Amino acid sequence: MIEVRGLSKSYGQTKAVDNVDLSIKKGELFGLLGPNGSGKTTMIKMLTGQIKPTSGTLKVHGLDVLDDPLKVRELVGVIPEQETPPSFLTAEEYLHFVAKIRKMEDCEEACNKWFEFFDFADQKNSLCKDLSRGTRQKLMFAQAFLHEPELAIIDEPLINLDPVMQKKVKDFLQGYVKGGGTIFISTHILEIAKQICTSVGIIYRGKLVYTGRLNDPEIQGRNFEDFFLDLVSRRKEISTDILKKRAEEISAPA
Numbered sequence: 001m002i003e004v005r006g007l008s009k010s011y012g013q014t015k016a017v018d019n020v021d022l023s024i025k026k027g028e029l030f031g032l033l034g035p036n037g038s039g040k041t042t043m044i045k046m047l048t049g050q051i052k053p054t055s056g057t058l059k060v061h062g063l064d065v066l067d068d069p070l071k072v073r074e075l076v077g078v079i080p081e082q083e084t085p086p087s088f089l090t091a092e093e094y095l096h097f098v099a100k101i102r103k104m105e106d107c108e109e110a111c112n113k114w115f116e117f118f119d120f121a122d123q124k125n126s127l128c129k130d131l132s133r134g135t136r137q138k139l140m141f142a143q144a145f146l147h148e149p150e151l152a153i154i155d156e157p158l159i160n161l162d163p164v165m166q167k168k169v170k171d172f173l174q175g176y177v178k179g180g181g182t183i184f185i186s187t188h189i190l191e192i193a194k195q196i197c198t199s200v201g202i203i204y205r206g207k208l209v210y211t212g213r214l215n216d217p218e219i220q221g222r223n224f225e226d227f228f229l230d231l232v233s234r235r236k237e238i239s240t241d242i243l244k245k246r247a248e249e250i251s252a253p254a
């Protein structure tokens with residue numbers, strides 16, 4: 001469902017994503033994990049055709065994202081990082097608008113299903129700007145799954161949701177992949193990955209330093225948090241040395 005080869009994205013000197021290879025099969029609930037600034041959002045932006053890679057290839061849903069970014073966005077359900085629905089539309093108008101873009105014939109039932117699922121039917125006529133942050137996230141979630149995409153890509157799916165809604169969303173995501181869907185999420189919350197993901201990738205400083213299942217022999221018998229911290233802090237020591245050297249160079253007399 002997702003095939004990435006040699007994918008890189010640089011912003012000036014910063015290698016946000018560095019030579020990543022990744023394959024995600026249909027039916028996976030894949031979690032991309034990594035500390036802040038490790039390249040998760042940049043990966044998602046490339047997968048969804050929001051930004052172009054510096055180099056590499058990427059296929060999503062069998063489509064080359066570089067050749068056909070519009071088609072990819074039409075097929076795939078996406079929740080970008082920190083995205084909120086347009087302030088000037090009501091919640092219902094926004095879902096109808098998305099349904100039109102998704103070329104859905106009759107969206108009334110699908111929209112109502114989501115208002116009920118997230119328990120905010122009483123606010124469907126409110127302007128999005130007047131909704132709470134959590135409710136805006138619910139709406140973003142609804143728009144991504146409205147057309148029941150085969151693949152959904154979600155940056156931090158549980159952000160701003162209360163524990164009751166988090167549980168609902170986690171159950172929904174697990175059910176979705178059991179029903180044949182594929183989901184790619186990014187998160188820096190390890191607990192979420194442990195609870196719901198069928199496979200994970202760990203990205204650190206743009207490099208994919210691990211991919212596999214949570215029950216892989218490499219992890220088995222070890223606490224996943226320790227495994228994760230080992231992977232990223234081992235590299236942190238290296239980078240700390242580099243930073244120290246740079247600081248010495250900068251402070252050295254000319």
Ligand SMILES: Nc1ncnc2c1ncn2[C@@H]1O[C@H](COP(=O)(O)OP(=O)(O)OP(=O)(O)O)[C@@H](O)[C@H]1O
Nearest residue numbers: 011014016034035036037038039040041042043188
């Ligand atoms: N538009 C941009 N211009 C310059 N640098 C950028 C840009 N977008 C991201 N970066 C840099 O690329 C690196 C990766 O950022 P990215 O947002 O992908 O990380 P992340 O893993 O999603 O972080 P977080 O968990 O904090 O959201 C960071 O060093 C960031 O500062």
